[in-house]
Amino acid sequence: MDTTPGGTASSRPRQRGGPPRSVVSPALQAGVPEEVRRRVVPVGKDQRSPVLVELDLTVDVRTEDTRQRFLALYDHSMRGARAPNPRPVADCYVSCVLNPQEIQDLVAADRATGAARTVFRVWPDYTLHPHLDRSVSTIKSDAAVRSYAATGDGVIWAVLDSGIDQHHPHFASGTLTGAVATLHHDFTYLLSPDAEPAKDPDTALLDPEGHGTHVAGIIAGAVPDKVAPVIASQQPSQDGLPGGWVSRQLDPGRTLAGTAPQAKLVSLKVLAPDGRDGLVTSSSAVIAALYHIRETVNSGGRALITHGANLSLGCRWDPSDYAAGQSPLCREIDLLVGTGVVVVVSAGNNGYSGAASQSSDSRGELASITDPGNAQEAITVGSTHRDSPHRYGVTYTSSKGPTLDGRLKPDLLAPGERITSCATGHLRKKIAGLVTDTDAIAATYIEDSGTSMAAAHVSGAIAAFLSVRREFVGRPREVKELFTTNATSLGRDRFMEGHGLIDLMRVLSNV
Incomplete structure (x- = not known):
C-alpha cells in the first residue's frame, strides 16, 4: 500500500x-x-x-x-x-x-x-477487538437464491478481520481468486511500530485464529459438492453452561453456504494475536485498510471494484474526545460510503456488561454501541437467535443504542447466536477431538456467536441483493434505506432492535 x-x-x-x-x-x-x-x-x-x-x-x-x-x-x-x-x-x-x-x-x-x-x-x-446453515432461512437468503438467483455473483466484498484461510474447502470455488487475487492485503504490520509491510500478500490469506475465516464463510462460499463436512456443535451441560463439542449432521435438504455463495471476497487483514489468547487491532490499521479500499482499489470512487466492506470489530471509546460518530475511524467509514461502498459494522457485544458493570467513570454509560458502530453512514448490526428470533428477541449481549448523541442504533438485527461456519486455526483446535489426521484439509465447521456473525449475514444479504439489482451498485445510502424500511420488527424496544430483523426476500419483492 x-x-x-x-x-x-x-x-x-x-x-x-x-x-x-x-x-x-x-x-x-x-x-x-x-x-x-x-x-x-x-x-x-x-x-x-x-x-x-x-x-x-x-x-x-x-x-x-x-x-x-x-x-x-x-x-x-x-x-x-x-x-x-x-x-x-x-x-x-x-x-x-x-x-x-x-x-x-x-x-x-x-x-x-x-x-x-x-x-x-x-x-x-484506539485498540479494537473482534465481535465474537440454519440462519440463512431466518433472513430468507435461501429463498432469495431460489426465487431471484440472488447468489452474489459479480459482487466483491472486503472483509477487515484476522485473515481468510485460502485452503479451507468452503472457498474452493474461486471465492478468493480470479478478479480479487491481487487485492488481498495485510495491515497488521501497523500494530508494531518498527515492523515492515509483509512482502508476501498471501499473508492476508492465513488465519491462525480463525475469526476472519468464520466471518467470511457466512458471507460467501459453500461446502463443495460430494464433500461430507465435519460440523461441531457445542452442547449445553446439565447446569445449562456451555458443554463439550459434539458432531452433528446437516438437516435434510440443507447445505452449508454463505448468504451470497458466489460473491468474491477480499481479505484485508487487520486483526492479530495479542499474546493473551485474543485478537487485537488499532484505529491506524483499520483506517489504513479503509483508505486502501477508497483510494488504491476504487481510485477514489472512480472505479468501483470493491462494492462493500464488513467490519466485525470494535472498541470502547472516550466520549470526551468528540461526539459519537465523529472519531477518525467513524469519519473514514462515512467517507468510504460517500464514494459508493456499503459498509457493514457489528454493533458490539457489550449489551449486558454495559448495563450490569460498575464503573468509576463519572460520565456513566448511557449506551453500549461501540466504535465504529457509531458511524452515521455505516449499517450497524445487532444480534438475534439463529432460527427463533421472534421468540427470543435480541441477544442479551448485543450492544444497545442509542448513540450518545441520540441517533438510532443498531440499524438492523441478524442471526448471531451459535452460527455454523468455517473452522480453521484456533477455532479448529477447539474441536480437535472430532477431527482426525486425515481431515487435515477437510471441510470443518464450528458454531460461534456474536454480532460479528450478525454483521456477516447482513454483508452477505446485501451482496446477494446487489448481484440481481445492479442499479443499486454504488448507491449505499439507498441500499441502507431499502433494508431498514423492509426489516421485520420483533416487537422489542427500538434502541435494541433498530429497524428490526433483516428480510432479503421482502427487499427484493418491494423494490
Missing part, C-alpha cells in the same frame, strides 16, 4: 464539528492516571502510547505539503528521542508513538512556528 498519499483539499475527509475543545485528547494528556489511559490504548514502560495525529487541513493546500511540514516538525521536536518513526496511514492521519510530554511539546512547537498549524487533533490510537 502507498502510505504517503497525496490528495488535495477536495479529496480528503472534511473536518466536521468545529474545532475540538483541546488539540490533545483528554485521555492522552499529562496527569491522566495510567489505568485510565490503559483502557484506551496500550501504555509502554516509557509511558509512550500509540496516537493518531490528525493533520490540520483547514488551509486550502495540498495534503502532501501539510504532511511534509508535520514530519519536519516532528523530526525537530523529537530530536534525540528514541521513538519509532511516524507513519502516514491515510491522507490526513499519521500514526505516532508518544508520551504525554512529547505530545505537548509537539503541539507547542507547532504553535510556535508562526506558519499555518499542521496538527488539528491528537487522538488515542
